[in-house]
Amino acid sequence: MSTERLSRAVNLPGLAVIAVILLLWQAVDAVGLIHFAYVPSPLKIGSAFVSLLPTPSFWGVTLHTLGAVLLAWVIALLVAIPLGFLLAQLPVLRTWSMSSVNVLRSMPAVALVPVVLLTVGFSIQAEILVAVAVLIWPTMIATCLAVRNVHPRLDDVANSFRIKGSQKVVKLLLPAAWPPIVVASRLALTISIIVVFVTEMIGNPDGLGNALVSAQLTLRPAEMWVYLLWVGALGVALQALLDFAARWVLPGLAPVLKTGSR
C-alpha cells in the first residue's frame, strides 16, 4: 500500500529517464565519441557547482534574482487581481478599456527592456518594472474571466441571503473565482522568472542572468552550465512551493492545479 503510494508520488520512470540521459552524457564524454569544447561532462558541472556553492557571490546573485522575481510577482498580483475584479463587475469599463489591454498584452515583452533601461537605468527597479508591466495583463484578464464565469445562480444565492457589496465579493465571488486565478498566478510566476532573467542578461549587470552571460563571455563553460541548470531548478522549486502553499491554504484546489500544470 505504502509502496504504491510512494510510486505514485515519486515518478520513478521519469527520474530514470533523466538519470539515463546524464549517464549517457557522461559516457559519451568519457569515451570521447563526440567532443564539444564547451559541453563539460555532468561530473565536471557537478564539481563546478560544489565549488560555487560556498561562495557568497553565488548566493548574492541568486537572492538578487529571487527577490526581483518575487517582488515583481507580488506587485503584479496586487494590482492585477483587484483590477480584474473591477473589470468583471463594470461592463462599461470593459467596453472602454479592453482593447487597450489587448494591445498592451500583445507587446513582445523584451521590447520593453530597452525602453525601461533607458528611463529607469540599470537597476533592480528596471527588472521589477519590466516584469510587472508584462505580468499584469494576463493575470488581470484571467481574473476578469474567472469572475465573469462565476455561475449566475450565485447572484440568486446572494439575493436570497441579502448579501451585498463588499460582503458579496468576499463571501461569494472570491471563493467561487479563486481556482482559475491561482492557476493564472502560478503561470505569472514562471513568466516573472523568464522576464527578470532576460532583463539581467541584456541590461542590469547583476543577478543570475548576468552571471550566466559573464560566465559565457569569460569562457567558463562549467560555471555557465551550472547557472543554466540552477535557474531551471529554481523555477521547478518555486512552482512546487507555490503548489504546496496553494494546496495547504485552499485544499479544494488540488484537482484544479493538477489540470493546470498541463
Next chain:
Amino acid sequence: MAPAGGRTPQRGGAGARSTSILRFIAGLTPLVGVIVIWQFLGSDVSALLPRPSAWWGGWNAIVEGGQLPGSLLSTLSTFLLALAIALVLGACLGALIGSSRRADRSSSPLIAFLMSIPPAAVIPVATLVFGLSIGMRLGTIVFAAIWPILLNTVSAMRGVPAVRLEASRTLGLSPLARYTRVVLPSLAPGVLVGLLIGAPIALIVTLVAEMLTATPGLGYLILRSQREYQAPEVFAMLVLIGILGLLLNFGVSAIETRLLRNWPRRSN
C-alpha cells in the same frame, strides 16, 4: 467527420462586424488618452521620455540608417521558420508521447525541467557550443516555442476517444488512412492551441536572440538605439515591434477561427 456538437453559427453580417470595430476603437480610449496627455505634457528634448511627436524623428533616423528592411526581413523569416519547425517537431513528438501513457509519465519530469529553464538562458550556452550561426538561433527559438505545442498535442492525443479509433478499425481503414483521417484531425485543435501560445513566445525569443548575439534584426536595432541613448528611436522601434505583436495576435486568432470552424467546439 461527424458533425458532433456543432459550432454555434458565426455572428455574421456587416452590422455585427461594424459594432465590433466600434467596440475596439472605444476600448482604445485609455491608451490614446495617455499618449495625448504625454504629447501635451512632454517635451521634444527630454532625454528619457520624449513626447510622441518626437518619435517620428526617431523613425526617420532609423529609416535613413537603411538597416530597417533587412532587419525586418531577417526577424520575420527567422521567426516563421523556427515556428514552422517547432510546429512539426512538437506535433510529431507530442503524438508519439501521447500515444502511450507510460511514455507520457516517464517524459514529464524531463519536460517540466526543460520548460522551467528561461529560454533566453539557453542562448549564451548555445552560442558557446554551436557558434553564432542561424542554426543556433533557430534551435533556441524552437527550444522555447515547442513546449506548448508538444504538451497540447500530448493531451489531445490522450483525449482521442477510444470509440473513434475502434470505429476506424471496424471500418477496415488501413493504418495510414486511420492516421491521416482519424488521428490527425482529432489532434488539430490541440496543436492549434499550442501554436497560439507558442507563436508570441517564438517572436520574443527571436528578438532576445538578436539582442544577445548582435545579429541583424529588429531586436538588435532597438537595443543599439538604447545603448546610443537615442530615446526617440527606441520609442519608434517599440511602436513598430508592438504593431508586429498585435498583427501576430490578430493573425493567429483569425487562423484559429478559420481552421476550427468545422471542428466540434473545444470543451473548455
